[in-house]
Amino acid sequence: MVGVMAFVHFGLLDINLVYINPTFLWSAIVGGLIMGLGFVLGGFCPGTSVCAAAIGKIDAMIFIFGSFFGVLIFAEGYPAFESLYKAANLGNPRIFQTLNISENVFAFLTVFVALVAFYFVSLIEKKVNKEEVSFFKLNKQNVLMACFGCLLLILSLTMTDRKSFFLKLVEDENFVKNYPLEEMTPDELAFRLTCQKCEQLRIIDLRNAEEYNKWSLPNSTLFTVDNLFEKEPNLFLKLKRTKRVFVADDEMTERKAAIMALKMGYKEIKILKGGLDNFTKEILQFEPIKEPKTIDEQYRNRFRTKAKIEIAELIKNNKPQGPVEKKQKRALGGC
Amino acid sequence: MGNDMKETKYMNPYLAGFLLGLLLLMTIYISGRGLGASGAIKSFTVAAVESIAPAHTSSTKFYQEYAKEHQGTSPLMNWLVFEVIGVVIGAFLSGLISDRLDLKFEKGPNATNRARWIGAIIGGILWGVGSQLGRGCTSGAALSGMAVMSTGGILTMMAIFAGAYAFAFFFRKLWI
Structure with a gap:
């Protein structure tokens, strides 16, 4: 998200050409809840199941077989799902438009919430697993990543985006x-x-x-x-x-x-x-x-x-x- | 996943996530779209049904709509199908390097084999149905949707995790 914003800011990416997932309110929520239940029961999501199957996990192969079957059920039962599937089509809004806040504010909040959540989750994990899953350790990797983030932040704050830069140039x-x-x-x-x-x-x-x-x-x-x-x-x-x-x-x-x-x-x-x-x-x-x-x-x-x-x-x-x-x-x- | 403790060390998950984010960014930069997984499963399913029962696919609404969206090309000529083939190769190589390749049936310490495979198959089915309703799974809707700040994608992601937290308690015996 932050990377995409930076690319757009520096004119590397034309966001108008990028696919924005459509929003169908109810189908997104119900589908998500079903997937959540599937997570708990199956222990995988489709992406991880493919990876796990590739290294020989039999339970993952069973999971994939199940997901083929799930798509088949959806396809065959489509008339029953269709009204839910197509209800409340809001187009392709982006979250900050829906919430009516600025893009930057949303990104900042997300990063902040994520960092706090990661920190607490790593504390819990440490307690449960009695194993170091370091999130906040001052090692080379983390410092490097933090530096990268700061650099990006400073650059974005000091440099105007590409379009305004050029438009400003010809104001004189x-x-x-x-x-x-x-x-x-x-x-x-x-x-x-x-x-x-x-x-x-x-x-x-x-x-x-x-x-x-x-x-x-x-x-x-x-x-x-x-x-x-x-x-x-x-x-x-x-x-x-x-x-x-x-x-x-x-x-x-x-x-x-x-x-x-x-x-x-x-x-x-x-x-x-x-x-x-x-x-x-x-x-x-x-x-x-x-x-x-x-x-x-x-x-x-x-x-x-x-x-x-x-x-x-x-x-x-x-x-x-x-x-x-x-x-x-x-x-x-x-x- | 987190429940098996092996000799070989896993990468720091946060670093892995960071790298995944960079990969996603490059994908969006190069192809204008995010990653996905369930779409490939859909493509395979549609292709299979099409080859087994072509008369059925041409008369059923779901397949008709699918064909309309994908303009006459074979369901397997799909970005996601190739991406998933790449994922399989990549995961295999990764397993090879870290010495984690073997045919193995994994389950929680207190779960029976039967419970595990029934859980896996029902879980798979739920993902199959859910990812169609949600128009993407954790990769296509949550990860990619969040990267481009799509309202629908973020909503789906929150629903997935809300669902998982809500149901986790009832099925904890499967895992701990």
Whole structure:
């Protein structure tokens, strides 16, 4: 539990993808009580019985045979169990949501209760068995384990979790403005959009869904800042041999997302200089310069006039691909 | 379990528990799900019934629902089945290393053989039924459920131990 929390905290685990056992109130309680009785009678739980059978304990093999039979009884008598089995389905709540307390408080209480219980149980065991089952002895192992726990605690307290860390990083406007990022000029984007042979370009559109559905560039995908921290959308930022350009209405939004992505270790990320607002102004609503003086201005007139028509056509024909496909499929677990 | 005192020393249970916790954490990290045991027993049962009486499984609700949940694959092509095979191998190796391999029928000092095997079989049956109702056993519901702080898992765990404490007194003769 504490380990899972730490992994989530440090961004190693996306809890949205982890199987959370469902809660069916009555069936959980009745099933648990039956298993408790089975514990006392059989002396094993399924896990320990398998282990014991593997080293040749005959009583464990009998137990396993019994448990096959138990499942069979449940399967054949399913109509009788079904109403209880499916009653009071509360979904997949997590205990701190049910109790309406913070996750940390629950974890702390659990660890505290467990330590106290272990201590007293070891006292009782000592009395009954007259055998040392040390729980509180100051040996190397225990000290090491305690140190590990303390280290984890200190790290979690001093380090913010990964998502807030990155979000905080880009709060500083000056930092974001001055961060060296590869920029793509509107002309380059226009060129790449109309170019057939160029390296693949992925446009990562950070605008909201409404704007995106109104119009979007070909090969673009709707993306949110939250997507950056999710596992499936991330795969999309890892595609090899493609360049990615972050686009939004304004450059600051692009910069923030691009900085976070780069800091997370993604590569080949560019931003559109001046944002889509600028792109619209410079390319999509381009008005040719009257009486171009330099050769540059002539070229620009020629290129942009052509690009304007072609890209308008591309946008018209482009069916928005919608948000990045989130196959946020939880792992299937449970028994 | 705790009742047999052997020459070879067992690992400190708290250390073993700590290691089990680390294993569970790695399992969740790698595969997004926790450990389990009763699920494999269910898979074996379903597979056995399926091969003996296929007509029966296709017409009975429990097996139909099972098949729907597991999308057409064989019940044995299941994460837990492979995990349990690993457990068997691991337990065997562990027994080999600590010299604890032998065919042996264990029971409490004052229990008769008959009481022990009847107890074991009834205990097994109760676990079979209970783990289906509880949607997991001590591994799948209690251990894994607690690791991800699932309300259902923690509830099942408390019920298991409440049940065990409540009934322990009546069956103490089996063990002490």
